[in-house]
Amino acid sequence: MSKILIIEDEETIADLEKDYLELSDFEVEICNTGDKGLKMALENDVDLIILDLMLPGMDGFEVCRQIREAKNVPILMVSARKDDIDKIRGLGLGADDYMTKPFSPSELVARVKAHLARYERLVGMNAKPQNDIVEIRGIRIDKTARRVYVNGVEKNFTTKEFDLLTFLAENPNHVFTKDELFREIWDMDSIGDIATVTVHIKKIREKIEEDNSNPKYIETIWGVGYRFRV
Ligand code: CA
Numbered sequence: 001m002s003k004i005l006i007i008e009d010e011e012t013i014a015d016l017e018k019d020y021l022e023l024s025d026f027e028v029e030i031c032n033t034g035d036k037g038l039k040m041a042l043e044n045d046v047d048l049i050i051l052d053l054m055l056p057g058m059d060g061f062e063v064c065r066q067i068r069e070a071k072n073v074p075i076l077m078v079s080a081r082k083d084d085i086d087k088i089r090g091l092g093l094g095a096d097d098y099m100t101k102p103f104s105p106s107e108l109v110a111r112v113k114a115h116l117a118r119y120e121r122l123v124g125m126n127a128k129p130q131n132d133i134v135e136i137r138g139i140r141i142d143k144t145a146r147r148v149y150v151n152g153v154e155k156n157f158t159t160k161e162f163d164l165l166t167f168l169a170e171n172p173n174h175v176f177t178k179d180e181l182f183r184e185i186w187d188m189d190s191i192g193d194i195a196t197v198t199v200h201i202k203k204i205r206e207k208i209e210e211d212n213s214n215p216k217y218i219e220t221i222w223g224v225g226y227r228f229r230v
Pocket of ligand 1: 008009010053055
């Protein structure tokens with residue numbers, strides 16, 4: 001259930017707003033002064049704030065400014081004067097919406113719902129876990145999606161090619177012997193040998209290097225093995 005904080009000193013207005021919001025299944029708290037409202041907003045988990053402008057204790061401008069310094073919660077400001085709305089806009093206090101009194105309670109509920117939905121979408125986007133990415137000089141390996149992009153262009157890799165490239169890229173400047181790479185990437189009982197490594201390196205180079213005879217990324221260390229250059 002979403003929690004709405006109403007900061008409003010006119011009791012009849014606050015009660016009316018509360019009744020309508022509760023009918024729409026919101027949990028509502030009222031504070032009747034600016035300073036109490038600010039304290040409540042900062043110390044509690046609130047999903048949206050309806051903030052009156054003319055308040056005892058601290059005015060809505062200051063309350064809005066201080067909440068915004070600490071939180072991204074949607075703030076819907078209300079005022080009896082159209083001029084005030086222009087002033088709120090002009091000050092760039094970070095309020096999400098403005099309403100002039102008197103407004104219909106159903107209009108208020110509609111706006112509250114719209115802002116909550118928008119805010120939840122934003123929060124949801126930010127909360128999405130980030131993909132695990134390895135990025136080196138134009139090569140972008142998305143380990144989560146198992147995709148490789150070379151200068152922004154996606155290239156297709158087989159499972160082992162992907163594993164081998166990722167392993168090398170995650171251990172840059174480290175020289176690995178073919179034997180080490182084979183043991184690292186292939187199962188112990190895999191059929192194959194170090195020649196498999198050579199074949200896979202060749203395939204990977206065809207996809208990531210501009211010039212296979214002069215590789216920029218996977219370097220051959222003669223007589224030893226390979227290393228990923230940074
Ligand atoms: Ca007032």
